Amino acid sequence: MNITIRNLAYIKYQPHSIPKNFSCHYSTEPIQGTKSDDIKLKNRIIVKDLYKQLLFLGRIGFLGADYIRERAKPQFMKNANLTDQDEINKCIDRTKYVIKEIEAMNRFHKYRSLKKSYDPEFQDIRDDFLNLNYNKNSNNK
Amino acid sequence: MKILVPIKRVVDYAVKIRVKSDKSGVETANVKMSMNPFDEIAVEEAIRLKEKGIAKEIAAVSMGPKQSQETIRTAIAMGADTGIHVETDKELQPLAVAKLLQKLVETEKPQLIILGKQAIDDDCNQTAQMLAGLLNWPQATFASKVDIKDDKVHVTREIDGGLETLSMKLPAIVSCDLRLNEPRYAKLQNIMKSKKAQLNVLTPEKLGVDTTSHLSTVSVEEPPKRKGGVKVENIDQVVEGLKKNALI
Numbered sequence: 001m002n003i004t005i006r007n008l009a010y011i012k013y014q015p016h017s018i019p020k021n022f023s024c025h026y027s028t029e030p031i032q033g034t035k036s037d038d039i040k041l042k043n044r045i046i047v048k049d050l051y052k053q054l055l056f057l058g059r060i061g062f063l064g065a066d067y068i069r070e071r072a073k074p075q076f077m078k079n080a081n082l083t084d085q086d087e088i089n090k091c092i093d094r095t096k097y098v099i100k101e102i103e104a105m106n107r108f109h110k111y112r113s114l115k116k117s118y119d120p121e122f123q124d125i126r127d128d129f130l131n132l133n134y135n136k137n138s139n140n141k
Numbered sequence: 142m143k144i145l146v147p148i149k150r151v152v153d154y155a156v157k158i159r160v161k162s163d164k165s166g167v168e169t170a171n172v173k174m175s176m177n178p179f180d181e182i183a184v185e186e187a188i189r190l191k192e193k194g195i196a197k198e199i200a201a202v203s204m205g206p207k208q209s210q211e212t213i214r215t216a217i218a219m220g221a222d223t224g225i226h227v228e229t230d231k232e233l234q235p236l237a238v239a240k241l242l243q244k245l246v247e248t249e250k251p252q253l254i255i256l257g258k259q260a261i262d263d264d265c266n267q268t269a270q271m272l273a274g275l276l277n278w279p280q281a282t283f284a285s286k287v288d289i290k291d292d293k294v295h296v297t298r299e300i301d302g303g304l305e306t307l308s309m310k311l312p313a314i315v316s317c318d319l320r321l322n323e324p325r326y327a328k329l330q331n332i333m334k335s336k337k338a339q340l341n342v343l344t345p346e347k348l349g350v351d352t353t354s355h356l357s358t359v360s361v362e363e364p365p366k367r368k369g370g371v372k373v374e375n376i377d378q379v380v381e382g383l384k385k386n387a388l389i
Contacts, residue, residue, distance in 0.1 A: 052329060
């Protein structure tokens with residue numbers, strides 16, 4: 001089939017194996033006239049996995065799981081009843097983008113704090129940027 | 142080639158540290174702990190060597206209480222193969238750690254030991270050097286680049302004067318600095334898998350190492366408060382300051 005954005009999103013996200021006796025508290029029965037329950041199940045698993053990744057990044061990073069949960073959960077609940085596969089794929093793409101951004105922020109924050117603590121040159125400059133006894137007419141440059 | 146990566150479970154880098162009221166140490170109860178950032182860089186380097194095909198097996202070692210097993214599992218999730226945990230509840234000094242590692246080297250027989258240059262909780266910067274002395278192996282500390290060709294390691298070190306490149310025969314010890322690489326984040330699936338991984342649990346008594354500390358902490362105090370930055374009046378002062386510090 002043609003690879004377009006709409007089905008690329010679905011193809012790329014191969015969920016890890018769905019166990020045979022898969023049971024959960026939400027209903028997995030197909031609504032009459034819409035997608036098969038197989039696709040719906042896969043969507044659910046993908047979205048849950050993304051949410052867990054977001055929380056995990058919050059937990060190990062400097063933001064904290066609470067900060068991320070406050071912002072992510074309302075968004076996820078708002079889009080809980082989407083039926084159009086295109087819309088769902090768009091949301092999944094957006095979430096993946098946000099996950100990458102949070103990961104980048106965590107890395108940057110870690111590198112910067114380690115550099116601040118372990119680079120003596122950096123610390124001297126930071127605290128004494130203007131050589132506190134700054135004098136316009138001083139002889140030494 | 143087998144690589145041994147010693148790692149340490151320390152207070153997380155982003156946590157605001159508080160000194161205990163009796164000045165005997167730092168508050169570590171109920172505080173977020175994670176792997177030493179320099180050790181993460183070491184694990185990442187070991188994994189990159191494995192991906193290049195130079196290394197066959199990576200063993201991650203940690204010494205400490207039962208919770209250290211979580212850090213070992215994080216290393217396994219990042220890509221290490223096996224984990225070894227030396228269980229002890231005492232505070233270990235770098236010399237004790239080096240002696241334990243020396244004993245482990247006899248059984249594990251690695252060709253390369255990569256570790257972080259220092260731990261962010263005690264900032265000792267001693268374990269790599271002491272271990273090299275005990276084993277009589279060549280060492281390269283503050284590595285910012287590691288290359289392995291044939292049977293030799295070429296390491297670029299970051300020293301005060303600039304960069305220094307050393308080459309030494311394996312087996313060798315390398316300690317990592319900040320700019321060696323960017324450590325990866327373990328995927329959730331790998332973390333789930335690593336929870337089931339079996340770790341080899343040992344004790345200092347089983348290894349036959351005496352870990353009594355010959356140092357005692359007299360007092361731990363907070364550093365003097367930072368003076369605070371200076372407020373600038375105009376843009377000329379900023380340019381002046383940047384020029385003075387050779388930043389532009």
